[in-house]
Amino acid sequence: MRITLYGTRGSLATPGPETVRYGGNTSCVEVRGEDGTVLVLDAGTGIRRLGATLGPEAGRVDVLLTHLHMDHIQGLGFFRPLDQPGQEVHIWGPPSTTLHLSARLGRYLSPPLFPVRLRELPCRLALHDVPLDPAGFQIGTLRVCAAHVCHPGPTVGYRISEGGVSIAYIPDHEPMLGATRLAGADWISGFDLAAGVDLLIHDSQYSAVQYPHHVGWGHSAIPHVLEFAARTGATRLVTFHHDPRHDDAALDALVDEARNSAALPFEIVPGTEGARFDLASH
Amino acid sequence: MPQKAVELILMRQLASYLAMPILMFDPDGTLLFYNEPAEVLSGRRFDETGEIPFEEWSSTVHATDDDGTPLPFEVRPLGIALLKRQAAHRKFWAQGADGIRRKFEATAFPLEGQGGRHLGAVMILWEAPS
Numbered sequence: 001m002r003i004t005l006y007g008t009r010g011s012l013a014t015p016g017p018e019t020v021r022y023g024g025n026t027s028c029v030e031v032r033g034e035d036g037t038v039l040v041l042d043a044g045t046g047i048r049r050l051g052a053t054l055g056p057e058a059g060r061v062d063v064l065l066t067h068l069h070m071d072h073i074q075g076l077g078f079f080r081p082l083d084q085p086g087q088e089v090h091i092w093g094p095p096s097t098t099l100h101l102s103a104r105l106g107r108y109l110s111p112p113l114f115p116v117r118l119r120e121l122p123c124r125l126a127l128h129d130v131p132l133d134p135a136g137f138q139i140g141t142l143r144v145c146a147a148h149v150c151h152p153g154p155t156v157g158y159r160i161s162e163g164g165v166s167i168a169y170i171p172d173h174e175p176m177l178g179a180t181r182l183a184g185a186d187w188i189s190g191f192d193l194a195a196g197v198d199l200l201i202h203d204s205q206y207s208a209v210q211y212p213h214h215v216g217w218g219h220s221a222i223p224h225v226l227e228f229a230a231r232t233g234a235t236r237l238v239t240f241h242h243d244p245r246h247d248d249a250a251l252d253a254l255v256d257e258a259r260n261s262a263a264l265p266f267e268i269v270p271g272t273e274g275a276r277f278d279l280a281s282h
Numbered sequence: 283m284p285q286k287a288v289e290l291i292l293m294r295q296l297a298s299y300l301a302m303p304i305l306m307f308d309p310d311g312t313l314l315f316y317n318e319p320a321e322v323l324s325g326r327r328f329d330e331t332g333e334i335p336f337e338e339w340s341s342t343v344h345a346t347d348d349d350g351t352p353l354p355f356e357v358r359p360l361g362i363a364l365l366k367r368q369a370a371h372r373k374f375w376a377q378g379a380d381g382i383r384r385k386f387e388a389t390a391f392p393l394e395g396q397g398g399r400h401l402g403a404v405m406i407l408w409e410a411p412s
Contacts, residue, residue, distance in 0.1 A: 095397055132397055134284070148288040154396060178295030184332075185285070187294065192285040
C-alpha cells in the first residue's frame with residue numbers, strides 16, 4: 001500500500017512562502033493498493049493535483065469523504081476524473097438522517113457556488129452512503145472500514161487494510177471533547193479505527209495553548225493526539241489538518257516539542273504535502 | 283471490548299458534566315454509565331463498578347409506587363424506553379444501595395443512532411418532594 005499526502009492543511013487553504021514545506025492545500029490523501037486500486041481520502045484543494053496524475057489507465061477511482069465541511073470537498077469540482085467521459089468514479093460519504101449524499105454535495109456543486117451541477121458531469125458517477133458495518137467493505141485489494149468519530153455533524157474516519165498492514169485516516173477528530181483524560185478504550189472515539197495501525201494520519205490542529213479557546217470545534221491539540229496514538233498502539237503518527245495560523249516554523253516547533261515531551265511509543269512524522277509512505281504487505 | 287458508538291461517547295461526556303443523576307443503558311438493559319450524581323443509587327463510583335449487568339442493577343435498585351407496590355420493569359420509564367423505544371416519564375420511589383427510599387421523577391428516552399441503530403436508553407432522575 002502506498003500513501004501520498006496531497007493536502008495536509010485544515011480549515012482553509014493556506015498557500016504562501018511561509019507554508020511551502022507543510023503545504024497549503026486542504027485535506028486530500030491518495031491510497032494505492034497493490035493491484036493499482038486508487039482511493040482518494042477527502043476532496044480538499046489537494047485533490048486537484050492528485051487528479052492531474054490520474055490518466056485513463058487508473059480505471060475506477062473511489063473518493064472517500066470523511067464529512068462535508070468545505071475544506072474537505074472544495075477541490076471536488078477540479079478533480080480531473082470527474083471531467084472524463086466514461087471515467088468510473090465513486091464518491092462515498094457519511095450517511096445523513098435527512099438528505100442523500102447527492103443532495104448535500106449538490107449544495108456546493110451547483111450555482112451560484114459552482115457553475116456545473118453534479119448531474120452534468122460527463123463521468124460515470126456513483127454516490128454512496130458509506131457502510132458503517134465494522135466488518136467493512138472491499139474496494140479492489142483494499143479493505144475499508146468507516147466509523148463515526150467526534151466532530152460536529154456526521155463525520156467518519158477510515159481504516160484501510162491490505163496484506164496485513166493498515167492505516168487510519170482521522171483528519172477531523174476531537175476525542176478529548178468534554179474529557180480531561182481519555183477513558184477506557186471502548187469509550188474512546190476512533191479507537192477501533194486506529195487500534196494497532198501501521199500509520200495513523202490524525203488531526204493535530206491546535207497547540208495545547210490554543211485548544212481551550214476552541215473546545216467543541218471538533219479538533220485535537222497535539223498532546224491529545226499523542227495520547228490517542230499511544231493508547232491505540234499506532235506505529236507511526238502523521239500530524240495532519242494543520243491550523244492555517246501555523247506556518248512551517250510553527251509546525252516544526254510543535255513537532256519538536258511533541259518529540260521531546262515524553263518517550264513516545266511510536267514514531268511521529270510531520271505531515272507535509274508530498275510525503276509518501278510505502279507499507280509493505282506482511 | 284468493542285468501542286462504543288460515538289453517540290454514546292458524546293452522551294456520556296454530556297452526562298458527566300450535568301448535575302442531575304443520569305444513567306445510560308444498552309438495548310439489553312446493561313448499565314453502561316452513570317454520572318456522579320447517580321452514584322447515590324448504586325452506592326459506588328462508576329470508576330469502581332464499570333458497566334453493571336441488568337440483573338445486578340435491578341437487584342440493587344428497587345422501584346415501587348406510592349403504596350410500596352413493586353413496579354414491573356415494563357411500566358417504568360426505562361422499561362418503556364428500552365422495550366417500546368418510546369420516551370416516558372413517571373414518579374416512583376426507589377431504594378438505592380444506601381437503603382434510603384427516595385421519591386424520584388424519571389424521564390427516559392431511547393437513543394436512536396445514525397442509520398437506525400437502537401443504541402439503548404438514557405434515564406434522567408430528579409429527586410421529587412415526597
